[in-house]
Amino acid sequence: MSNKPWQALGKGPGIIIIDAAHAVEQRLLEDWLQDCLSSEGLDECDAVRIVIPIARTPEKLDATPLLAALESGDDTCVLPIRVVWHCSLDEKSIRPRARDLLFGNPRRPGPWRARRMLAQNPERAECIAGEPATLGALRERLRQRSGSETDPMRLADFIAAQAGLALDIAERRLQGSRYKVPRRVAVNILNSARFKEALNALNAETGKSVPQLRHEAEGIMRELIARPAPFWLDVMAQLNHLIMSLGYDSNVVIDREGLERIRQLTREYPAALLWTHKTHVDAFAVNSMLFDNDFPNPHILGGVNMAFAGLGFLARRAGAIFIRRSFRDDPLYKLVLRHYIGYLMEKRFPLSWAFEGTRSRVGKLMPPRYGLLKYVMESAHATDARNLHIIPIAINYDLIGDVRDYAVEQAGATKQPESLRWFIGYLRGLRQPMGQIYFDFGEPVILPEVPDVADERELQRVAFRVGLEVNRVTPITLPSLLSMVLLGSAPRALTADELRAELQALTQWAQARRIRITRHALTEDDAQMDALTDKMVLNGLLTRYDDGPERVYAIAADNHGVAGYYRNTIAHFFVIKSIAELALMRMAFRKLEGSEAFWVEAERLRDLFKFEFFYAPRDEFRLQIRQELNQYREDWETALDEKGGAAVVLGQFVPLVAHSVMLPYIEAYRIVADVLARQEAGAALDEKDAIAQSLAYGKQAYLQRRISSEASIGKLLFQNGYKLMANFNLTGSGEADLAARRLELAQEFRTLQRRVERIRAQALP
Structure with missing residues (x-):
């Protein structure tokens, strides 16, 4: 198309819209058109040439020069043409330079800069043509959008805008789809039939006149619409x-x-x-x-x-x-x-x-x-x-x-x-x-x-x-996996071999379930792993001790909260497995039998942490649990009917993850439950006070090692813990058994914390 624009015009009448910002561009386009004529063996063409600087001022088009040409018949072909200025002939140098902010956009150079570019690299200027259309088709297109017949000036404005759109599309074929941007958004919205109807409806609702509403809408558009x-x-x-x-x-x-x-x-x-x-x-x-x-x-x-x-x-x-x-x-x-x-x-x-x-x-x-x-x-x-x-x-x-x-x-x-x-x-x-x-x-x-x-x-x-x-x-990254493992062992450090063994077991578990893993987290590549752990040490997240007989790693003393962030980014992958482990540990500790006891506890744990995780619907949740346990033993439900069956099934869970994944939520909820239990009998506690008291008590509990890590201390954790307590109707006042129910829930979380500690003792080498 851009090489032979006259083929679109044929032998009938035509209008050529020359998108030129200045005389240099107009001369380029005129010469290009003449070359096209000569290549076709023609001296003249029955087409009116009209200059409109569309690209220079796309939001404020002056389409007045088009008015006289609109008296032509519906079969008149409209063809837009433009000069595309390439930023550089070197694709590696297309980025703008600081001087462009002073001298202007090199994609739309002024006359002085355009002459200089032509003198140095004439190949940077390329003439193109947009997709042509007939006047009849353009009139019908506008009629469909506006919903009624329009005046000649409105038609001229619309044709100029459509010419700009056609040229933008042709230009993007050269420069890329990344430059697709909307033009004349405010004008198009204001003139749309749907928006006019909406203004009329708002006029009836507010009593403001339509012209007043339109004027105010224009002001909002100047503030809101991107350019x-x-x-x-x-x-x-x-x-x-x-x-x-x-x-x-x-x-x-x-x-x-x-x-x-x-x-x-x-x-x-x-x-x-x-x-x-x-x-x-x-x-x-x-x-x-x-x-x-x-x-x-x-x-x-x-x-x-x-x-x-x-x-x-x-x-x-x-x-x-x-x-x-x-x-x-x-x-x-x-x-x-x-x-x-x-x-x-x-x-x-x-x-x-x-x-x-x-x-x-x-x-x-x-x-x-x-x-x-x-x-x-x-x-x-x-x-x-x-x-x-x-x-x-x-x-x-x-x-x-x-x-x-x-x-x-x-x-x-x-x-x-x-x-x-x-x-x-x-x-x-x-x-x-x-x-x-x-x-x-x-x-x-x-x-x-x-x-x-x-x-x-x-x-x-x-x-x-x-x-x-x-x-x-979401993929599992090495920092998140390291944080999860080392927080699970905290305050104990792990040797390099112990750490690598844990990482290998977890990545194998994830690969078996087709969970995405970044290449750094795959322990086969020692060099990549060492490079990233070095960055984590420099970043202050990890501490590494090399002077003993073995190299050991731990979370840096003041960065448990930071490590908790990384661990939590992948916690959702391990929630189903963690719930299964905790339910089995309860059955093993209390010597319970039967799959029904397992499902009751799994459902209860699901509800306890419903403000923390996105769960699938209950039937799908049960299916996910079954699929996880089937990975270890397909007859696990039958095994739970036997005496000691829960301990046997749990013993086949390698690796164990509940202590690494669920402990911060359990400890945080325990803190909130303890704060509630300490309130005067029957006294209400609002969320703000509950969080403030939990932050203070959490720091004390960590110093006393009642909780394992500062990663369990946080406003959002306490906020979700408070939501759970409110869901259990424990945050209000006036109920006779309120104090007893608060104490009962606090004890329940302490029991759950001890259960996780048993899993940790079983998991650590």
């Missing part, structure tokens, strides 16, 4: 690489098959990419990974608190959408947001945001909040979007610089608010070796017809499915 542009996408990509390279290896580990799968899905369906939020690096890492793999630029949704000076300016121009923290009492803001999100989905621009509520300060995935998910599903429902694909992305790191801050916060410190000064300090803190970043993609949660989310259960169902998929594809 991505290729140059700023390049600048943002440079920043993304810089931030990631401060502490992480430049080569990220990507599930390539999953990436290609979601690439195809986002082309065909409205899509939302939900990624786990573990650190402030997440958004930069996601954008960098997608950009480097030529993925269409996603629009990242975030809170307006991150739109501080500098970063906010750049992020908006790279596709970030900053949403107000609260707008419940502003129906117009809700309306604009709903139609903006609906427009992006309709045009197949993928949305992206952190899985809200899951930026856990303790490592594991937490119950999500539904703010952004609710807005997106409301928008999809209101705009009748079909087959919405919600795609889970698990981002994982060998090490995370934020974790020490999390541990301090969990110990009771106040979170530092975001600001430019805070951000600069944060970047400085990333300058330490932290290994690699891993991207894995879950199966999409598909909504053929998006339900009305007035019923929160629909939101919960979708979020729960996303959470399960994120957990399923």
Whole structure:
């Protein structure tokens, strides 16, 4: 097409829209057209040439020159042409340079810079043509979108915009899909029939006139709508690489098959990419990974608190959408947001945001909040979007610089608010070796017809499915596995041989169940393992002692909370096995028989920790338990009917993991239960006071070694423990047997703690 644009015009009348910002570009395009004519053996062509600088000012087009040409017949062919300026002939040098911020975008050079580029490297200028269309087809296309006949100026404006879109598509064939960005969003939304109907309905609801509502909506759009542009996408990509390279290896580990799968899905369906939020690096890492793999630029949704000076300016121009923290009492803001999100989905621009509520300060995935998910599903429902694909992305790191801050916060410190000064300090803190970043993609949660989310259960169902998929594809990393093993043995250190044997047993267990494992965690490669453990020692997470007869490893004394974070990132893989071990230990200790006793205890443990983990429905939960025990002994239920059968079955469990996985939750819940039991008879205790008292008592309990690790002390752990107590109706006041029931639950957790200690004694060499 770009080599022979006249073939599209044929012999009939035509309009050639020349997208030229200045005389240099216009001359290039005119010469190119003349060359095309000459190559066809023609001197002239029955086509009107109209110059409109579309690429230079895509949001403020002046389509007046088109008006006279619109009197042509419906069979008149409209062909747009443009000059594409390549940043460099060297593909390795396409990143913007500091001087580009001073002299302007090299992709859209001014006349002086364009002449200089042509003089030095004329190959950097390439003329292209967009897909042609007839005037009749364009008139019909506008009629369908606006719902009525329109005036000539509106038609001219629409044709110029469509010419720009056709040229953008042709340009992306040369420069990549990563530069796919929406144009004239506010204009298109304001002129859509659906938005006009919504304004009329809001007029009836609020009493404000439609012109007033439209004026206010324009102001909201200026605040809300992102303005991505290729140059700023390049600048943002440079920043993304810089931030990631401060502490992480430049080569990220990507599930390539999953990436290609979601690439195809986002082309065909409205899509939302939900990624786990573990650190402030997440958004930069996601954008960098997608950009480097030529993925269409996603629009990242975030809170307006991150739109501080500098970063906010750049992020908006790279596709970030900053949403107000609260707008419940502003129906117009809700309306604009709903139609903006609906427009992006309709045009197949993928949305992206952190899985809200899951930026856990303790490592594991937490119950999500539904703010952004609710807005997106409301928008999809209101705009009748079909087959919405919600795609889970698990981002994982060998090490995370934020974790020490999390541990301090969990110990009771106040979170530092975001600001430019805070951000600069944060970047400085990333300058330490932290290994690699891993991207894995879950199966999409598909909504053929998006339900009305007035019923929160629909939101919960979708979020729960996303959470399960994120957990399923999260890989086991070496730091998380080391943290789990060494916390399970704490305060005892393990020799290098003991540690390697534990790691080997756990990786074999995981491989047998087809759980993803990063290559560093596979103990066959001693060099890779040693390199990463060295980074963990330098990072302060591990301590290593070499002066004795054997090298030994332990969690550094002040970093149990940090290690607990890494351990918790993989705890969900081992929960089913841990519950089975604890249920069998209870049967062995109390000399119980029969599979029914086992299932009663397994169900009870499931309910005790329902605020900590995403469980499958009960029938599937039982199936998971059966599948795990079948790995060791297929007739295990029959064996439980025999005297001492539980001890025999438990003895076949290698490795044992309950002490490494469940102990912090049991100890944290015991602390909260003890705090409740210490209250005056019948006195109520609110959540804030319960957490404060639990933090204080937890530190005392650790000093007295009533709990094994400081990893069991944390606000979120205590918060979930309090939720459980409230679920048991133990936090209120006035009930006659309240004190006795509180004491009974505290004793139950002490018993459970002793049971875990027995498992640990059996597990350690």
